[in-house]
Amino acid sequence: MLNLDDLDKKILTVLVKDARTPYAEMAKNFGVSPGTIHVRVEKMRQSGIIQGTKIKIDAQRLGYDVCCFIGIILKSAKDYDKVIQQLERINEVVEAYYTTGNYSIFIKVMTHTIAELHSVLSSKIQLIEEIQSTETLISMQNPILRDIQP
Numbered sequence: 001m002l003n004l005d006d007l008d009k010k011i012l013t014v015l016v017k018d019a020r021t022p023y024a025e026m027a028k029n030f031g032v033s034p035g036t037i038h039v040r041v042e043k044m045r046q047s048g049i050i051q052g053t054k055i056k057i058d059a060q061r062l063g064y065d066v067c068c069f070i071g072i073i074l075k076s077a078k079d080y081d082k083v084i085q086q087l088e089r090i091n092e093v094v095e096a097y098y099t100t101g102n103y104s105i106f107i108k109v110m111t112h113t114i115a116e117l118h119s120v121l122s123s124k125i126q127l128i129e130e131i132q133s134t135e136t137l138i139s140m141q142n143p144i145l146r147d148i149q150p
Contacts, residue, residue, distance in 0.1 A: 071103035
């Protein structure tokens with residue numbers, strides 16, 4: 001694990017907000033050379049702290065108005081890998097977590113409508129033989145959405 005100093009944390013904070021921020025701009029703001037920023041970013045890439053860059057998409061502007069979380073109880077713990085493989089093939093499943101507590105798997109599902117959610121549940125997720133039961137929680141809003149702070 002790479003030990004981050006204050007400069008590394010400042011660089012990460014800027015890149016989390018906008019990964020396209022020029023190194024020269026960060027260098028000027030932090031009182032170092034652009035080369036220093038480049039070396040620090042590359043060091044964090046090589047250590048795996050920075051894992052690529054990507055754009056953020058506003059799901060609602062694409063018509064995805066329904067966000068829900070589904071807790072999945074498996075018939076047997078040994079079915080985990082098989083169920084994950086099947087869930088990966090369902091495009092509406094955008095996140096999956098292996099959890100402790102009431103559920104073996106907790107997934108996030110995005111759909112355009114409640115009718116589409118019903119279809120995904122009844123014709124895809126609940127047809128997976130290794131799933132014993134599910135519980136669906138529909139998100140009303142997402143008041144906090146942020147990346148981890150360095």
